[in-house]
Amino acid sequence: MHGRACLAADGRAAKFSSIRNSAEAEYRLWSLEDSENCASNERSEVLKTDVEIFGAGVLGLAIAFACLRRGASVRVIEKRSVGFGASGGYIGALAPHAPDPWNEKKRFQLDSLLGSAAFWKDVENCSGKNPGYSRAGRLAPLASERAIKRARHYSAKALENWGNRANWKLVQASDCETWAPESPTGWLVFDTLSASIHPRRSLLALASAITNLKGEIVEGRTEGIGSKSTILATGWEGLATLEEELGTSLGSGEKGQAALLNFCARKKPLIYADGLYVVPHDDGTVGIGSTSERSYALPVATDKRLDSLIRVAVQTVPCLKDAAVVGRWASIRPRANSRAPLLGRHPLRESVYIANGGFKIGYGIAPGVARAMADLVLDGIDRIPKSFSLESCISKSARQTPR
Numbered sequence: 001m002h003g004r005a006c007l008a009a010d011g012r013a014a015k016f017s018s019i020r021n022s023a024e025a026e027y028r029l030w031s032l033e034d035s036e037n038c039a040s041n042e043r044s045e046v047l048k049t050d051v052e053i054f055g056a057g058v059l060g061l062a063i064a065f066a067c068l069r070r071g072a073s074v075r076v077i078e079k080r081s082v083g084f085g086a087s088g089g090y091i092g093a094l095a096p097h098a099p100d101p102w103n104e105k106k107r108f109q110l111d112s113l114l115g116s117a118a119f120w121k122d123v124e125n126c127s128g129k130n131p132g133y134s135r136a137g138r139l140a141p142l143a144s145e146r147a148i149k150r151a152r153h154y155s156a157k158a159l160e161n162w163g164n165r166a167n168w169k170l171v172q173a174s175d176c177e178t179w180a181p182e183s184p185t186g187w188l189v190f191d192t193l194s195a196s197i198h199p200r201r202s203l204l205a206l207a208s209a210i211t212n213l214k215g216e217i218v219e220g221r222t223e224g225i226g227s228k229s230t231i232l233a234t235g236w237e238g239l240a241t242l243e244e245e246l247g248t249s250l251g252s253g254e255k256g257q258a259a260l261l262n263f264c265a266r267k268k269p270l271i272y273a274d275g276l277y278v279v280p281h282d283d284g285t286v287g288i289g290s291t292s293e294r295s296y297a298l299p300v301a302t303d304k305r306l307d308s309l310i311r312v313a314v315q316t317v318p319c320l321k322d323a324a325v326v327g328r329w330a331s332i333r334p335r336a337n338s339r340a341p342l343l344g345r346h347p348l349r350e351s352v353y354i355a356n357g358g359f360k361i362g363y364g365i366a367p368g369v370a371r372a373m374a375d376l377v378l379d380g381i382d383r384i385p386k387s388f389s390l391e392s393c394i395s396k397s398a399r400q401t402p403r
């Protein structure tokens with residue numbers, strides 16, 4: 001039997017443990033001591049599973065959930081533990097790109113954001129656990145007359161591209177009481193599409209929902225056990241492996257650091273200012289993120305860059321001044337050269353599919369990715385935007401390569 005821990009179909013012995021490993025600040029979202037649960041894996045070796053998914057980050061788990069909801073048998077295989085990678089952090093902003101220029105990536109993101117409430121409600125119903133979803137919108141300061149003019153333009157474009165499902169409007173900071181970013185012009189933009197999720201709780205809910213629906217999660221393993229189809233959702237490491245296999249550049253990992261503050265801003269909007277996110281969660285904490293680092297020596301260590309980010313957060317949202325920092329975290333985002341998600345068939349391997357490239361929007365697009373991958377893998381229906389394909393990423397990579 002491989003794997004130090006596995007989750008069985010009934011999920012009886014699954015529990016939250018959050019054990020820290022001093023070497024890499026590793027934490028385990030799940031542990032399982034009940035060895036009899038592992039028997040279900042041995043049974044599955046005889047019966048071929050429909051879909052085996054490698055990687056228990058938000059993409060792998062969301063796809064597993066969607067496939068189970070459609071009646072497929074599913075096994076998730078995770079190298080370390082659920083949520084070990086980029087998904088296991090503090091931020092969870094589910095926020096749109098600006099509504100102009102409009103393209104298929106933004107259309108996909110819009111559909112996914114609009115579908116998020118139903119997706120996470122379903123996860124909650126199947127798991128009995130609250131993933132911490134809340135749609136309270138997003139406030140961003142408008143620093144100049146030029147920014148105000150651009151925001152008015154985006155307002156009109158949101159109406160055109162989002163219809164009446166959400167809007168992008170200008171509001172005065174003075175109307176927002178203390179929960180607002182500092183704004184030199186006194187104006188803010190408020191979009192009503194943005195929402196938030198509690199990343200760690202949402203993964204716990206997904207993992208519970210999967211086991212309740214008779215899916216398996218096997219931790220501490222990298223080899224497959226046997227399936228009709230395979231999906232690789234292995235984050236930045238998966239990008240590196242794929243590059244080696246295809247002999248071409250596809251992307252890389254980009255480090256991000258984030259902090260968790262003790263501050264109650266339940267049901268308040270997210271705040272976004274100049275790359276900084278301040279995200280209220282319903283458990284009385286606020287996530288602050290994130291740094292963007294292309295080169296780094298220590299992938300999961302935090303450092304003074306995070307201290308400066310926290311200082312900027314307090315300058316931007318002064319009511320956070322006395323909030324205690326209760327968590328510091330770093331991880332590596334999977335960034336494709338196209339900056340778009342990478343979804344579709346593996347170009348060399350039969351019945352193998354790829355779900356990667358979530359970069360900074362992995363949580364926001366997870367419901368859409370889950371649906372699109374389940375359509376493709378289970379029903380052979382390909383609704384994935386062309387710009388998310390491996391071919392598109394490879395051709396973008398070739399254009400970016402200096403001669």
Ligand SMILES: Cc1cc2nc3c(=O)[nH]c(=O)nc-3n(C[C@H](O)[C@H](O)[C@H](O)COP(=O)(O)OP(=O)(O)OC[C@H]3O[C@@H](n4cnc5c(N)ncnc54)[C@H](O)[C@@H]3O)c2cc1C
Pocket residue numbers: 054055056057058059060077078079080081082083084085086087088089091092093094221222223233234235236237238255256257258277289290291330331332333334355356357358359360361362363364365
């Ligand atoms: C600091 C920070 C802040 C962020 N903030 C946001 C945000 O506010 N909103 C948002 O939408 N997104 C955000 N993101 C991005 C988002 O977290 C990622 O896009 C998303 O987590 C990617 O999910 P994933 O499942 O593809 O990868 P991961 O979560 O990295 O999961 C990949 C998993 O695969 C496993 N694995 C690797 N190799 C193998 C193998 N061979 N076999 C089996 N398993 C393997 C890993 O152990 C890992 O658990 C943030 C990221 C960071 C780092």
